[in-house]
Amino acid sequence: MKEIRIVSLYSGSQGNACLISTAEGSILIDAGKSAKKLCAALADAGVSPEELKAIFITHEHNDHVGALAVLLKRHKIPVHLPTGCAYKLSCEERVAPCLCEHPPIFCETVAGMTVTSFPTPHDSRASVGYHIEIPREDGSVFRIGYATDIGYVSREVEAGLLGCEAVVLESNHDPDMLRDGPYPYDLKLRISSRRGHLSNPESAAFAARLCAAGTKYLMLAHLSQENNTPDTAYDECIGAVGDEGVRICVAQPDAITELMGGSML
Numbered sequence: 001m002k003e004i005r006i007v008s009l010y011s012g013s014q015g016n017a018c019l020i021s022t023a024e025g026s027i028l029i030d031a032g033k034s035a036k037k038l039c040a041a042l043a044d045a046g047v048s049p050e051e052l053k054a055i056f057i058t059h060e061h062n063d064h065v066g067a068l069a070v071l072l073k074r075h076k077i078p079v080h081l082p083t084g085c086a087y088k089l090s091c092e093e094r095v096a097p098c099l100c101e102h103p104p105i106f107c108e109t110v111a112g113m114t115v116t117s118f119p120t121p122h123d124s125r126a127s128v129g130y131h132i133e134i135p136r137e138d139g140s141v142f143r144i145g146y147a148t149d150i151g152y153v154s155r156e157v158e159a160g161l162l163g164c165e166a167v168v169l170e171s172n173h174d175p176d177m178l179r180d181g182p183y184p185y186d187l188k189l190r191i192s193s194r195r196g197h198l199s200n201p202e203s204a205a206f207a208a209r210l211c212a213a214g215t216k217y218l219m220l221a222h223l224s225q226e227n228n229t230p231d232t233a234y235d236e237c238i239g240a241v242g243d244e245g246v247r248i249c250v251a252q253p254d255a256i257t258e259l260m261g262g263s264m265l
Contacts, residue, residue: 003021003022003023004020004021004022004134004260004261005019005258005260005261006018006019006020006144006166006168006217006219006260006261007019007020007021007045007256007257007258007259007261008168008219008221008251008252008256008257008259009028009038009041009042009044009256010032010037010041010251010252010253010254010255010256011148011221011222011223011251011252011257012063012222012224012225012251012253013063013222013224013225013226014032014033014063014225014253014254015032015063015064015066016030016063016064016148016221016222017029017030017031017032017033017038017067018030018146018168018221019042019045019047020113020132021047021051021111022111022112022113022134023112024053024111024112025051025052025110026047026051026052027052027053027054027110027113027115028052028054028055028056029055029056029058029146030055030056030065031057031064031065031066031067031071032063032064032066032067033063033066033067034066034070035067035068035069035070035071036070037067038071039071041255041256044255044256045256045258049071049074049075049077050075052075052077053077053078053110053111054078054079054108054110054111054115055068055077055078055079055080056079056080056108056115056117056130057079057080057081057085058120058127058128058129058146058148058149059082059085059122059124059125059126059127059128059149060081060085060086060088060089060124060125060126061124064149068089068092068095069092069094069095070094072095072098073094076097076098077098078098078100079095079098079100080102080106080108080115081099081100081101081102081126082101082103082104082106082117082127083101083103083126084104084125084126085124085125085126085127086099086101087125102117104117104119104126104128105118105119112134112135113133113134114132114134115130115131115132116131116132116160117130117131118130118156118157118159118160119154119156120149120150120154120157121150121151121152121157121194121195122149122150122151122195122196123151123190123195123196124149129145129146129147129148129150129157129160129161130144130145130146131143131144131145131146131160131161131164132144132146142165142166143164143165144164144165144166144167144168145160145161145164145166145167145168145169146168147160147161147168147169147170148168148169148221148222149170149197149222150170150197150198151193151194151195151196151197151198152194152198152202153198153202153206162209162210162213163213163214164210164214165214165215165216165217166215166216166217166218166219166259166260167207167210167215167218167219168219168221168259169203169206169207169210169218169219169220169221170197170198170203170220170222171198171199171200171203171204171222171223171228171233171236171237172191172197172198172200172203172222172223172224172227172228173191173192173199173223173227174199174227174228174229174232174233175192175199175200175201177226177227177232178191178192178199178224178227181226181227182226183226183227191224191227200228200232200233200237203220203233203237204236204237204239204240204241207220207237207240207241208240211241215246216246216247217246217247218237218241218246218247218259219248219249219250219251219257220233220237220248220250220251221250221251222251223250223251223253225253230250230252233250234248234250247260
Protein backbone atom coordinates (compact mmCIF):
# COMPACT_ATOMS: atom_id res chain seq x y z
CA MET A 1 0.00 0.00 0.00
CA LYS A 2 1.16 3.53 -0.74
CA GLU A 3 1.28 6.05 2.08
CA ILE A 4 -0.39 9.45 1.99
CA ARG A 5 -0.61 12.27 4.52
CA ILE A 6 -2.62 15.49 4.45
CA VAL A 7 -1.63 17.93 7.18
CA SER A 8 -2.58 21.57 7.60
CA LEU A 9 0.49 23.27 9.08
CA TYR A 10 -1.68 26.28 10.00
CA SER A 11 -4.70 27.94 8.46
CA GLY A 12 -6.44 31.29 8.77
CA SER A 13 -6.13 35.00 8.03
CA GLN A 14 -2.60 35.12 9.51
CA GLY A 15 -1.17 32.38 7.33
CA ASN A 16 -1.86 29.18 5.41
CA ALA A 17 0.16 26.12 4.45
CA CYS A 18 -0.92 22.55 3.76
CA LEU A 19 1.43 19.57 3.48
CA ILE A 20 0.62 16.60 1.26
CA SER A 21 3.03 13.67 1.30
CA THR A 22 3.48 10.33 -0.42
CA ALA A 23 6.33 7.85 -0.20
CA GLU A 24 7.91 9.73 -3.13
CA GLY A 25 8.06 13.11 -1.40
CA SER A 26 6.03 16.07 -0.21
CA ILE A 27 4.46 19.20 -1.63
CA LEU A 28 3.05 22.32 -0.01
CA ILE A 29 -0.05 24.19 -0.98
CA ASP A 30 0.68 27.81 0.01
CA ALA A 31 3.45 29.11 2.25
CA GLY A 32 2.12 31.86 4.48
CA LYS A 33 3.40 33.34 7.76
CA SER A 34 7.22 33.39 8.01
CA ALA A 35 9.91 30.94 6.98
CA LYS A 36 10.76 30.41 10.64
CA LYS A 37 7.18 29.46 11.50
CA LEU A 38 6.79 27.37 8.38
CA CYS A 39 9.94 25.35 9.09
CA ALA A 40 8.90 24.89 12.72
CA ALA A 41 5.50 23.59 11.60
CA LEU A 42 7.15 21.25 9.10
CA ALA A 43 9.35 19.93 11.91
CA ASP A 44 6.23 19.34 14.03
CA ALA A 45 4.88 17.30 11.14
CA GLY A 46 8.15 15.35 10.90
CA VAL A 47 9.18 16.76 7.52
CA SER A 48 12.26 18.79 6.57
CA PRO A 49 12.26 21.53 3.90
CA GLU A 50 14.65 19.36 1.87
CA GLU A 51 11.85 16.84 1.41
CA LEU A 52 9.63 19.37 -0.35
CA LYS A 53 9.48 18.68 -4.09
CA ALA A 54 7.35 21.72 -4.96
CA ILE A 55 5.13 24.48 -3.60
CA PHE A 56 1.79 25.26 -5.25
CA ILE A 57 0.38 28.74 -4.61
CA THR A 58 -3.35 29.49 -4.66
CA HIS A 59 -2.96 33.29 -4.96
CA GLU A 60 -0.66 36.16 -4.11
CA HIS A 61 -2.08 37.48 -0.83
CA ASN A 62 0.53 37.61 1.91
CA ASP A 63 -1.14 35.02 4.16
CA HIS A 64 -0.43 32.52 1.37
CA VAL A 65 3.06 33.57 0.23
CA GLY A 66 4.67 35.38 3.20
CA ALA A 67 7.29 32.71 3.92
CA LEU A 68 8.64 32.37 0.39
CA ALA A 69 11.32 35.08 0.24
CA VAL A 70 13.33 33.75 3.19
CA LEU A 71 12.51 30.07 2.65
CA LEU A 72 13.77 30.12 -0.93
CA LYS A 73 17.01 31.81 0.07
CA ARG A 74 18.13 28.51 1.62
CA HIS A 75 15.95 25.97 -0.19
CA LYS A 76 15.58 26.20 -3.97
CA ILE A 77 12.11 24.68 -4.24
CA PRO A 78 10.06 25.02 -7.46
CA VAL A 79 7.04 27.27 -6.89
CA HIS A 80 4.09 26.69 -9.23
CA LEU A 81 1.50 29.44 -9.61
CA PRO A 82 -0.67 31.27 -12.14
CA THR A 83 1.15 34.05 -13.99
CA GLY A 84 -1.45 36.55 -12.81
CA CYS A 85 -0.38 36.27 -9.19
CA ALA A 86 3.38 36.15 -9.88
CA TYR A 87 3.81 39.88 -10.53
CA LYS A 88 4.76 40.83 -6.96
CA LEU A 89 6.77 37.68 -6.24
CA SER A 90 8.79 38.02 -9.45
CA CYS A 91 10.26 41.25 -8.06
CA GLU A 92 11.76 39.34 -5.12
CA GLU A 93 15.38 38.54 -5.95
CA ARG A 94 15.37 35.28 -3.98
CA VAL A 95 11.99 34.13 -5.24
CA ALA A 96 12.02 34.86 -8.98
CA PRO A 97 14.44 32.06 -10.03
CA CYS A 98 12.19 29.47 -8.37
CA LEU A 99 8.94 30.60 -9.94
CA CYS A 100 7.23 28.31 -12.45
CA GLU A 101 4.50 30.47 -13.98
CA HIS A 102 1.45 28.92 -15.61
CA PRO A 103 -1.90 29.84 -17.16
CA PRO A 104 -4.81 29.68 -14.69
CA ILE A 105 -5.45 26.04 -15.57
CA PHE A 106 -2.31 23.93 -15.48
CA CYS A 107 -1.15 20.45 -14.55
CA GLU A 108 2.09 19.19 -13.01
CA THR A 109 3.17 15.75 -11.79
CA VAL A 110 5.34 15.87 -8.66
CA ALA A 111 6.23 13.15 -6.12
CA GLY A 112 3.75 10.72 -7.65
CA MET A 113 0.93 13.27 -7.52
CA THR A 114 -0.75 14.84 -10.54
CA VAL A 115 -1.75 18.36 -9.48
CA THR A 116 -4.29 20.23 -11.62
CA SER A 117 -5.43 23.77 -10.91
CA PHE A 118 -8.92 25.24 -11.31
CA PRO A 119 -10.04 28.89 -11.07
CA THR A 120 -11.62 30.09 -7.82
CA PRO A 121 -13.69 33.27 -7.26
CA HIS A 122 -11.63 35.57 -5.03
CA ASP A 123 -10.46 39.19 -5.08
CA SER A 124 -6.92 38.62 -6.27
CA ARG A 125 -5.15 38.90 -9.62
CA ALA A 126 -5.44 35.15 -10.08
CA SER A 127 -6.81 32.59 -7.64
CA VAL A 128 -6.92 28.82 -7.98
CA GLY A 129 -7.68 25.65 -6.10
CA TYR A 130 -6.08 22.27 -6.71
CA HIS A 131 -7.27 18.79 -7.67
CA ILE A 132 -4.68 16.12 -6.89
CA GLU A 133 -4.68 12.54 -8.18
CA ILE A 134 -2.52 9.78 -6.72
CA PRO A 135 -2.59 6.31 -8.33
CA ARG A 136 -3.26 3.33 -6.10
CA GLU A 137 -1.47 0.04 -6.59
CA ASP A 138 -4.74 -1.59 -7.70
CA GLY A 139 -5.02 0.86 -10.62
CA SER A 140 -7.62 3.12 -9.05
CA VAL A 141 -6.96 6.77 -8.16
CA PHE A 142 -7.12 8.59 -4.81
CA ARG A 143 -8.32 12.17 -5.30
CA ILE A 144 -7.73 15.20 -3.09
CA GLY A 145 -9.40 18.59 -3.51
CA TYR A 146 -8.24 21.91 -2.04
CA ALA A 147 -10.18 25.19 -2.17
CA THR A 148 -9.99 28.11 0.26
CA ASP A 149 -10.56 31.85 -0.35
CA ILE A 150 -13.68 31.29 -2.43
CA GLY A 151 -16.55 33.75 -2.49
CA TYR A 152 -19.02 31.09 -3.60
CA VAL A 153 -19.08 27.55 -4.95
CA SER A 154 -18.61 28.12 -8.66
CA ARG A 155 -18.95 25.50 -11.38
CA GLU A 156 -15.15 25.25 -11.50
CA VAL A 157 -14.96 24.65 -7.75
CA GLU A 158 -17.66 21.98 -8.01
CA ALA A 159 -15.81 20.23 -10.82
CA GLY A 160 -12.52 20.39 -8.91
CA LEU A 161 -13.84 18.99 -5.64
CA LEU A 162 -16.82 16.71 -6.32
CA GLY A 163 -15.72 13.09 -6.33
CA CYS A 164 -12.60 13.68 -4.21
CA GLU A 165 -12.17 11.31 -1.27
CA ALA A 166 -10.33 13.97 0.75
CA VAL A 167 -11.19 17.68 0.64
CA VAL A 168 -9.85 20.82 2.30
CA LEU A 169 -12.66 23.38 2.12
CA GLU A 170 -13.01 26.94 3.36
CA SER A 171 -15.46 27.65 6.18
CA ASN A 172 -14.46 31.23 6.85
CA HIS A 173 -17.15 33.04 8.80
CA ASP A 174 -20.45 32.90 10.61
CA PRO A 175 -22.75 35.45 8.91
CA ASP A 176 -24.17 36.74 12.20
CA MET A 177 -20.73 37.13 13.78
CA LEU A 178 -19.52 38.98 10.69
CA ARG A 179 -22.57 41.25 10.62
CA ASP A 180 -22.36 42.13 14.32
CA GLY A 181 -18.57 42.18 14.57
CA PRO A 182 -16.06 45.04 14.65
CA TYR A 183 -14.99 45.09 10.99
CA PRO A 184 -15.66 48.22 8.89
CA TYR A 185 -18.73 47.99 6.69
CA ASP A 186 -16.71 47.91 3.45
CA LEU A 187 -14.63 44.97 4.73
CA LYS A 188 -17.77 43.10 5.76
CA LEU A 189 -19.12 43.57 2.24
CA ARG A 190 -15.85 42.32 0.72
CA ILE A 191 -15.76 39.20 2.89
CA SER A 192 -19.38 38.27 2.18
CA SER A 193 -19.20 39.05 -1.56
CA ARG A 194 -18.91 36.54 -4.39
CA ARG A 195 -15.18 37.32 -4.55
CA GLY A 196 -14.66 37.10 -0.79
CA HIS A 197 -14.86 34.12 1.54
CA LEU A 198 -17.18 31.14 1.99
CA SER A 199 -19.49 31.27 5.01
CA ASN A 200 -20.23 28.38 7.36
CA PRO A 201 -23.73 27.73 5.94
CA GLU A 202 -22.45 27.78 2.35
CA SER A 203 -19.55 25.52 3.25
CA ALA A 204 -21.79 23.09 5.14
CA ALA A 205 -24.28 22.85 2.29
CA PHE A 206 -21.52 22.07 -0.19
CA ALA A 207 -19.88 19.65 2.27
CA ALA A 208 -23.10 17.64 2.31
CA ARG A 209 -22.95 17.38 -1.48
CA LEU A 210 -19.28 16.40 -1.35
CA CYS A 211 -19.91 13.62 1.15
CA ALA A 212 -22.88 12.35 -0.84
CA ALA A 213 -20.49 12.14 -3.82
CA GLY A 214 -17.90 10.10 -1.91
CA THR A 215 -15.80 12.41 0.26
CA LYS A 216 -14.59 10.52 3.36
CA TYR A 217 -12.09 13.01 4.80
CA LEU A 218 -13.05 16.67 5.14
CA MET A 219 -11.06 19.53 6.66
CA LEU A 220 -12.67 22.91 7.31
CA ALA A 221 -10.04 25.60 6.74
CA HIS A 222 -9.26 29.32 6.62
CA LEU A 223 -11.51 30.15 9.58
CA SER A 224 -11.70 33.79 10.58
CA GLN A 225 -10.45 34.27 14.13
CA GLU A 226 -12.73 37.30 14.54
CA ASN A 227 -15.89 36.09 12.81
CA ASN A 228 -15.94 32.37 13.51
CA THR A 229 -15.02 29.67 16.01
CA PRO A 230 -13.96 26.06 15.37
CA ASP A 231 -17.04 24.76 17.23
CA THR A 232 -19.38 26.99 15.22
CA ALA A 233 -17.95 25.85 11.89
CA TYR A 234 -17.84 22.18 12.93
CA ASP A 235 -21.39 22.15 14.30
CA GLU A 236 -22.78 23.74 11.14
CA CYS A 237 -20.98 21.18 8.99
CA ILE A 238 -21.84 18.12 11.05
CA GLY A 239 -25.47 19.23 11.10
CA ALA A 240 -25.54 19.15 7.31
CA VAL A 241 -23.33 16.10 6.73
CA GLY A 242 -23.95 13.83 9.70
CA ASP A 243 -21.06 11.91 11.20
CA GLU A 244 -21.40 8.42 9.76
CA GLY A 245 -18.43 7.32 7.69
CA VAL A 246 -16.86 10.78 7.31
CA ARG A 247 -13.92 12.22 9.22
CA ILE A 248 -14.43 15.96 9.71
CA CYS A 249 -11.83 18.18 11.37
CA VAL A 250 -11.13 21.90 11.67
CA ALA A 251 -7.70 23.30 10.78
CA GLN A 252 -6.04 25.14 13.66
CA PRO A 253 -4.60 28.62 13.05
CA ASP A 254 -1.30 28.06 14.84
CA ALA A 255 -0.69 24.30 14.98
CA ILE A 256 -0.66 21.29 12.70
CA THR A 257 -3.92 19.48 12.03
CA GLU A 258 -3.77 16.06 10.40
CA LEU A 259 -6.67 15.13 8.14
CA MET A 260 -5.28 11.74 7.23
CA GLY A 261 -2.08 9.77 7.41
CA GLY A 262 -1.13 6.20 6.60
CA SER A 263 -2.10 3.76 3.91
CA MET A 264 -4.57 4.92 1.27
CA LEU A 265 -7.88 3.17 1.82
